Amino acid sequence: MRRIGERLMSATTATRSTAMGKGAFSSRAYRKYRDRVVELVLLACALVAVFTTIAIVVILVVESSYFFEHVTIREFLTDTMWTPLFEDAHYGIMPLVSGTLTVTFVALLVAIPLGTIIAIYLSEFATHRVRETVKPVLELLGAVPTVVYGYFALLMVTPFLQQFMPNLPGFNMLSAGLVIGLMIVPYVASVSEDAMRAVPRYMREGSYAMGATRLQTALRVVVPGAFSGIAAAYILGISRAIGETMVVAIAAGMQPTLTFNPTEPAATITAYIVQVSLGDLPHDSIGYQSIFAAGLVLMLMTLVFNVIGFFLTRRFREAY
Amino acid sequence: MSAVMTIEELRAGLAWRKNLDKVFVVVGLLILMSCLGLLALLFLDLVRDGAARFGWDFLTQFPSRKAERAGILSAWVGTSMIMLVTALVALPIGVAAAIYLEEYAPKNWITGVIEINVTNLAGVPSIVYGLLALGLFVYQFGLGQSVLAAGLTLALLILPIIIVGTREALRAVPKAIREAAYGLGATRWEVTKDHVLPYSTGGILTGLILGLSRAIGETAPIITIGALSFIAFLPGSPVTGEFPFVNFEWLKSEFTAMPIQIFNWVSRPDQAFQQNAAAAAAILLGMTLAMNAVAIWIRYRFRKKINW
Numbered sequence: 001m002r003r004i005g006e007r008l009m010s011a012t013t014a015t016r017s018t019a020m021g022k023g024a025f026s027s028r029a030y031r032k033y034r035d036r037v038v039e040l041v042l043l044a045c046a047l048v049a050v051f052t053t054i055a056i057v058v059i060l061v062v063e064s065s066y067f068f069e070h071v072t073i074r075e076f077l078t079d080t081m082w083t084p085l086f087e088d089a090h091y092g093i094m095p096l097v098s099g100t101l102t103v104t105f106v107a108l109l110v111a112i113p114l115g116t117i118i119a120i121y122l123s124e125f126a127t128h129r130v131r132e133t134v135k136p137v138l139e140l141l142g143a144v145p146t147v148v149y150g151y152f153a154l155l156m157v158t159p160f161l162q163q164f165m166p167n168l169p170g171f172n173m174l175s176a177g178l179v180i181g182l183m184i185v186p187y188v189a190s191v192s193e194d195a196m197r198a199v200p201r202y203m204r205e206g207s208y209a210m211g212a213t214r215l216q217t218a219l220r221v222v223v224p225g226a227f228s229g230i231a232a233a234y235i236l237g238i239s240r241a242i243g244e245t246m247v248v249a250i251a252a253g254m255q256p257t258l259t260f261n262p263t264e265p266a267a268t269i270t271a272y273i274v275q276v277s278l279g280d281l282p283h284d285s286i287g288y289q290s291i292f293a294a295g296l297v298l299m300l301m302t303l304v305f306n307v308i309g310f311f312l313t314r315r316f317r318e319a320y
Numbered sequence: 321m322s323a324v325m326t327i328e329e330l331r332a333g334l335a336w337r338k339n340l341d342k343v344f345v346v347v348g349l350l351i352l353m354s355c356l357g358l359l360a361l362l363f364l365d366l367v368r369d370g371a372a373r374f375g376w377d378f379l380t381q382f383p384s385r386k387a388e389r390a391g392i393l394s395a396w397v398g399t400s401m402i403m404l405v406t407a408l409v410a411l412p413i414g415v416a417a418a419i420y421l422e423e424y425a426p427k428n429w430i431t432g433v434i435e436i437n438v439t440n441l442a443g444v445p446s447i448v449y450g451l452l453a454l455g456l457f458v459y460q461f462g463l464g465q466s467v468l469a470a471g472l473t474l475a476l477l478i479l480p481i482i483i484v485g486t487r488e489a490l491r492a493v494p495k496a497i498r499e500a501a502y503g504l505g506a507t508r509w510e511v512t513k514d515h516v517l518p519y520s521t522g523g524i525l526t527g528l529i530l531g532l533s534r535a536i537g538e539t540a541p542i543i544t545i546g547a548l549s550f551i552a553f554l555p556g557s558p559v560t561g562e563f564p565f566v567n568f569e570w571l572k573s574e575f576t577a578m579p580i581q582i583f584n585w586v587s588r589p590d591q592a593f594q595q596n597a598a599a600a601a602a603i604l605l606g607m608t609l610a611m612n613a614v615a616i617w618i619r620y621r622f623r624k625k626i627n628w
Binding site for chain 2: 056114
């Protein structure tokens with residue numbers, strides 16, 4: 001309001017000074033022209049987002065096209081070995097995909113139940129004060145650098161699990177998956193909670209009036225009502241887990257193995273990219289080009305989940 | 321319910337259901353507390369494992385083949401320089417994009433495409449940004465494995481965070497403020513620059529800090545563009561004693577960063593190096609948590625202070 005006052009003052013002085021000829025205010029035409037230029041500059045900045053997406057797609061497709069000149073798509077999808085860096089090179093992406101899916105599955109086993117229970121608790125049971133205090137603190141879990149979570153998985157979780165599972169190798173997908181699960185709990189919880197809070201109050205009150213308790217209302221009215229939003233939270237969580245890199249690179253070992261057993265070491269798509277980047281392969285070698293092909297697969301996998309999640313969140317926003 | 325219930329049965333059923341409610345509250349609180357407890361445990365464990373290494377020397381020495389003589393000087397200097405580039409690039413572009421989407425954008429297909437892109441970019445795995453930077457900045461633009469390439473990469477990565485944060489802040493400014501300014505003859509840019517932006521400073525700042533706290537811990541994209549983990553020199557200083565007092569050589573310098581250094585140390589089987597990793601990780605985690613705390617505090621302060 002103070003600022004509006006200032007503008008009012010300068011506007012009155014301006015009227016006075018235009019009466020005297022040239023004033024403190026620039027001409028109307030100049031101001032309109034300046035506005036137009038500013039708008040174009042702002043639009044250009046907004047288009048950076050579009051260009052980034054285009055650049056990602058172009059770079060991944062162009063760079064991996066060199067790779068696919070040497071390797072057929074058929075071999076890429078059906079070969080069961082991924083050994084681009086060996087003498088006897090095999091280029092089957094499946095071992096990396098199996099590792100990625102296994103880690104993601106373990107992570108979801110942690111994140112979905114914990115995230116959903118926390119979301120129901122915060123949305124339906126916690127007082128306003130508790131919710132406002134706990135939410136930002138919970139989000140800190142998602143802010144911890146992933147390399148620190150990697151340390152956690154390799155040097156704390158694995159030794160802890162080895163007390164119960166003496167045969168567990170030092171590198172394994174289980175502890176990496178558990179830690180990634182913990183990492184995406186706040187994400188799943190916060191998106192699901194938003195969806196639950198979007199369920200209108202009168203639906204809850206109708207349920208209470210019929211004699212339902214809070215828990216019954218939460219499970220039979222709120223959760224079904226917020227279903228598409230909660231599904232979006234899970235799907236976006238999946239996409240996060242698929243793209244997670246450092247935890248698996250540190251704690252899951254780096255040998256591509258076609259296995260779905262979480263107690264074994266394996267590599268994921270992301271871990272493979274890190275492994276090649278750490279080495280000093282020449283830029284034009286096929287081993288180097290293979291990381292772009294792997295990146296393309298990763299991008300496509302997360303894109304599918306992101307698009308489904310995008311439409312699901314849009315649906316729950318428009319539902320009521 | 322087919323059978324008619326007596327009042328006692330009803331009461332017993334209700335008592336049972338109310339007990340379930342209480343059980344759920346306890347379970348919910350336990351899960352919440354154990355998640356937060358794990359975070360605290362992690363931090364305490366890092367501090368305990370790294371305790372022996374904390375000290376002035378750790379901050380002022382270069383990495384070394386001997387664990388007890390290794391320090392994080394080149395790592396934290398590299399990280400600071402990258403963050404400087406990231407903030408200088410991401411803040412103006414992100415804020416401008418948010419202003420366009422919130423204050424200017426007409427409802428047409430171009431706006432729709434931009435919106436979808438911002439949402440989608442927030443979900444792209446960080447390592448894909450690394451591949452983009454490797455192909456585009458390192459090879460196409462010929463920037464090499466430099467501080468500039470890393471800063472630009474992380475700027476693209478946090479752009480969606482800044483855009484979303486700024487848009488929320490702009491949206492919170494009431495329409496009446498804008499209309500009053502329009503009523504006095506201000507153009508759209510004058511309304512935005514003189515009235516809407518000053519009120520959203522807090523929100524924009526929060527977005528920037530949250531973005532930087534994400535960028536500071538990102539490891540994968542800068543490994544992909546080829547950060548080295550063993551750097552025993554510092555990039556040239558950005559400020560010099562002679563005219564023109566600034567020097568841009570540091571932008572082209574090779575670098576290492578905190579998360580890279582931690583990754584390198586944690587990957588070694590030698591326990592002495594893992595101690596170094598713990599100490600560096602505790603410092604990095606402390607920095608991230610502090611940045612988040614500042615962001616929460618700013619958000620809280622501004623929410624309390626502004627009374628429309």
